[in-house]
Amino acid sequence: MTTQEVADKLVKLCSAAKFDEAVEALYSPDVVSMEAGAPPGQSRESKGIDAVRAKGKWWVDNHEVHSSKVEGPLVAGSHFTVTFKLDCTFKPQNRRFQMEEVGVYKVVDGKIVYEEFFYSM
Amino acid sequence: MTTQEVADKLVKLCSAAKFDEAVEALYSPDVVSMEAGAPPGQSRESKGIDAVRAKGKWWVDNHEVHSSKVEGPLVAGSHFTVTFKLDCTFKPQNRRFQMEEVGVYKVVDGKIVYEEFFYSM
Numbered sequence: 001m002t003t004q005e006v007a008d009k010l011v012k013l014c015s016a017a018k019f020d021e022a023v024e025a026l027y028s029p030d031v032v033s034m035e036a037g038a039p040p041g042q043s044r045e046s047k048g049i050d051a052v053r054a055k056g057k058w059w060v061d062n063h064e065v066h067s068s069k070v071e072g073p074l075v076a077g078s079h080f081t082v083t084f085k086l087d088c089t090f091k092p093q094n095r096r097f098q099m100e101e102v103g104v105y106k107v108v109d110g111k112i113v114y115e116e117f118f119y120s121m
Numbered sequence: 122m123t124t125q126e127v128a129d130k131l132v133k134l135c136s137a138a139k140f141d142e143a144v145e146a147l148y149s150p151d152v153v154s155m156e157a158g159a160p161p162g163q164s165r166e167s168k169g170i171d172a173v174r175a176k177g178k179w180w181v182d183n184h185e186v187h188s189s190k191v192e193g194p195l196v197a198g199s200h201f202t203v204t205f206k207l208d209c210t211f212k213p214q215n216r217r218f219q220m221e222e223v224g225v226y227k228v229v230d231g232k233i234v235y236e237e238f239f240y241s242m
Contacts, residue, residue: 071195076204076221078241083197100197102225104239118225118237120199 001110007073007080010105010112014084017068020056027052028111036101037121064089066096080105122231128194128201131226131233135205138189141177148173149232157222157240185210187217201226 001009006026013022033046033055046055065088072082081104089096101119105112122130127147134143154167154176167176186209193203202225210217222240226233 072202074192074195074202074204074223076206076223076240079221079223079239081193081195081202081204081223081225081239083195083202085197100200102195102197102200102202104202104223104225106239106241118200118202118227119197120227 001107003078003080003107004073004075006107006110006112007075007082007105011070011073011082014082015068015070017065020053020060023049023052023056026112028108028113031112032114034114034116036117036119062091064091078107080107122228124199124201124228125194125196127228127231127233128196128203128226132191132194132203135203136189136191138186141174141181144170144173144177147233149229149234152233153235155235155237157238158242183212185212199228201228 010022010026013019013025027049029049031049031052033052035044035046038044046052065086067087069085070082071085073080074082081102083100083102085098085100087096087098099119101117104116104118106114131143131147134140134146148170150170151168152170152173154173156165156167159165167173186207188206188208190206191203192206194201195203202223204221204223206219206221208217208219220240222238225237225239227235
């Protein structure tokens with residue numbers, strides 16, 4: 001798949017809140033995922049698809065998604081970028097919140113090898 | 122200015138290859154600029170508007186821009202993202218090349234305080 005095709009499929013799956021399906025379909029075994037921040041003592045970086053799956057599972061298990069809006073993609077060579085606008089509830093605290101973030105992705109040989117998220121904390 | 126207004130103005134100025142005007146109009150004195158990579162021994166990071174001006178001046182002095190296409194912006198909270206598609210000539214070597222990159226920006230109090238670029242090298 002081209003960068004454009006990977007980007008379009010990611011947007012389609014994430015718009016339907018199918019985040020785990022996106023990882024299985026589009027991510028490289030060696031993907032690196034970088035968050036905007038991390039709790040003290042923890043890393044912003046997750047290395048490898050198992051670490052990314054674990055991060056995603058924690059997120060899905062702990063959040064109820066009321067709506068997931070994905071804008072983009074904008075494609076530039078091997079990279080693309082999208083924005084996410086999520087309305088969700090953090091289930092352990094029954095706390096509803098909205099978040100908006102930019103995601104940047106790098107594609108090599110039809111798979112996502114790097115992702116990084118930008119948001120204010 | 123809101124994030125959307127800063128983003129729209131950046132797109133307008135950069136589409137006209139007015140990169141230096143964009144810095145003067147939109148950048149914080151304390152801006153940090155991060156490139157995708159740097160030559161050995163040099164930093165990816167430029168700190169402060171004078172360092173960003175110097176980087177921009179080197180770029181403008183050494184490149185002839187044949188076309189500058191900016192797509193976006195996509196806005197998410199205090200961040201926005203665009204893509205750049207440049208067709209230019211590196212004047213010292215009279216070498217024409219095309220580059221495509223993603224830019225991510227953070228806006229605080231109506232000024233750009235952080236920018237980061239993603240492209241393959």
